[in-house]
Amino acid sequence: MNQIIAPIMAPIPVRASSSDDPAELLRFAIDAHGVGAAALATLVEIRGGAARALGAHVAVAADGRFCGYVSGGCVEAAVASEALLAMAEGHDRTVKFGEGSPFFDIVLPCGGGISVAIHVLREVGALQHVLDRLRRRRAAGLVYSPARQTIEPVGPPPRACWLGREFVGVYRPRTRVVLSGQTIEAQAVARLAEASSYDVIVREQGEKGRVAADTIDPFTAVVLLHHDLDAEAAILETALASPGFYIGALGSTRTHRRRIERLTAMAFAEDDIRRIKAPIGLFGPTRDATSLALSVLADIAAARLVAFA
Known part of the structure; x- marks a missing residue:
């Protein structure tokens, strides 16, 4: 049978x-x-x-x-x-x-x-x-060879592309947001950033010292949401000396002019000062915390696309 x-x-x-x-x-x-x-x-x-x-x-x-x-x-x-x-x-x-x-x-x-x-x-x-590299907040690369049917580590390229007959991909750490400010706007930004799976570090209330310089790496956005220029001074100085891809600060155009005057008096270069996005956000002016948070997160996302295009 x-x-x-x-x-x-x-x-x-x-x-x-x-x-x-x-x-x-x-x-x-x-x-x-x-x-x-x-x-x-x-x-x-x-x-x-x-x-x-x-x-x-x-x-x-x-x-x-x-x-x-x-x-x-x-x-x-x-x-x-x-x-x-x-x-x-x-x-x-x-x-x-x-x-x-x-x-x-x-x-x-x-x-x-x-x-x-x-x-x-x-x-x-x-x-x-x-x-392992992403865990250490380092970019990484992989090269794929269709002929050999292999995938191997390689130094990260500026962007994913073909190099000859091999395809090279790039991997970058997720966006980190270093947030300073004890305002309702800061709370809203922190909530939305966490919901976006960003790595969020909030400067605690009463913290007087600078944020550790190595906290702000090339994949970090620094968000300053203070209503007092003195309160942002220490972390702003650290941010300007860092490789962070985004620095944004709360305040009107008039407030930012005062900020520029202070930084100029402290001998910061014009190119460094121009790194500050102020007034902060992609769109504005906003009149509530949620709209501001959306504007800030959209600005960070757009800046990252430009920085790593």
Whole structure:
């Protein structure tokens, strides 16, 4: 009697998380690799418009769970399906979606097209290297070779790009917000910054000394929400001597003129003083704490995009 063998059903892709934080995606891939198999899909080409930047990831576990985005959410399940096939075959693959793709039923709303490189993880040392550097608030890089089907640590490039036949991705620490000011506006900014998954450090009430200089790194925004120029003086001096990408201060245009006069008298250079965004925020004037907080956080996000474009 001939035995009928039932076909092995491939796992159904299921989103495990809505996060797009690169550190969380790499951690997911490491954990999945530890209990089975995993793949890391990377956005390596954009044709026309796209919802995500080059280097964006989708991490996929062998049981079908996935997280991350390489589009606005319209192709991620298909990417996960392709990653599951790659894991089953044990070979990397690159897949096109949207314009120029063989998948006619998958259309990107932007009308463009993307290419996604799917790497079947053989080891996770390179991913752990990135997490270790991010934990120390250092930028990191990974280079992916489609020919060798390898992923290795590399010095972080200015931006994700192809270098010859290899794709180099960059990873930067999440935004840190150093916040000074015991005002209702400061409380609102702190709440929204924490809700945005920023690393928030609040200068405590009554703290007279300067903020430690190494607290303000290149991925830090300094937000000064005082109604008294004397109260902001110490932390402002520290911020101006730091590599922070954003310094914003509360106050009217008249107040800022007084601030400039004080700093000029203290021999601060014009280029340093021009780093201060005052009045603070992307839009204004605002008349309530929540609107100001939204304006400040939007300004920080825009400044970070410019600083690390």
